[in-house]
Amino acid sequence: MYSFNNQYPTEQLPFxxxxxxxxxxxxxxxxxxxxxxDAGYKFVPSKPENNLFQSSDWDxxxxxxxxxxxxxxxxxxxxxxxxxxxINAMRxxxxxxxxxxxxxYSRYHRQVRLGLTPTDNLxxxxxxxxxxxxxxxxxxxxxxxxxxxxxxxxxxxx
Numbered sequence: 001m002y003s004f005n006n007q008y009p010t011e012q013l014p015f016x017x018x019x020x021x022x023x024x025x026x027x028x029x030x031x032x033x034x035x036x037x038d039a040g041y042k043f044v045p046s047k048p049e050n051n052l053f054q055s056s057d058w059d060x061x062x063x064x065x066x067x068x069x070x071x072x073x074x075x076x077x078x079x080x081x082x083x084x085x086x087i088n089a090m091r092x093x094x095x096x097x098x099x100x101x102x103x104x105y106s107r108y109h110r111q112v113r114l115g116l117t118p119t120d121n122l123x124x125x126x127x128x129x130x131x132x133x134x135x136x137x138x139x140x141x142x143x144x145x146x147x148x149x150x151x152x153x154x155x156x157x158x
Contacts, residue, residue, distance in 0.1 A: 001044045002036070006063030009044040017041065052078040090146055094135050101129065101151070120153055 001009035013028040017039035025035055036042075048056040048067050053075055059066045070078065104120050111118045131149035 001046055002041045003044045003063050005040045006060055008058050008060075009047075013041060052082060090135060094132050097148075098129060098132050101125075101132075124151070124153070 001011055002013050003009045013031065013036065015028065016024055016026045017031065017035065018024050019035060019038050025031060025039075042063065044064070047058075048054070048065055050056060052070075054067050054069045056065050056067045058064075104125055108118045108120055108122060108125065128149055128151040135146065135148075
C-alpha cells in the first residue's frame with residue numbers, strides 16, 4: 001500500500017508520478033524507491049485487522065495507521081455482541097437443518113401406515129432432532145466450534 005502526501009493509502013501506485021524536478025515517470029514496475037519517495041509517496045503496511053480487542057484508523061497528519069486498544073468494558077461488549085450474533089446464526093442454521101429433516105417423519109409414518117418396513121429408526125430420528133433442539137443450551141458457544149449432531153441410519157426393528 002502507498003500513501004500520497006499522507007492521504008489514505010491505496011493498493012497500487014498510479015501509472016505515472018511527477019518527481020520534484022518536474023520529470024514525469026510512467027510504468028510503476030520501473031519506479032525506484034527513491035523516485036517513489038521523491039514524488040510524495042511512501043510505502044505503508046496493510047491496515048491492521050480490527051478485532052474484538054482493538055480498532056485501527058488512518059492518521060492523516062502523520063500518514064500512519066493508529067491502533068486503539070479497547071477498554072475492558074468495550075471488549076466485554078464486543079464479546080457479548082459476537083456471542084449473540086454467533087448464537088443467532090447457529091439458530092438459523094439449526095432451524096434450517098430441522099426443517100430439512102422433517103420429511104423423514106412423514107415418510108416414516110406413511111411407511112408404517114402402509115405396513116412397510118420404515119427406512120429410518122424413529123428413536124434415532126428423535127435423538128437427532130432433540131440434539132439439534134438442544135444446541136442453543138450448550139454453554140460457551142463461540143460460534144466456531146459448534147458440535148453439530150449428525151444423523152446416520154441404522155436398521156429398524158419394526
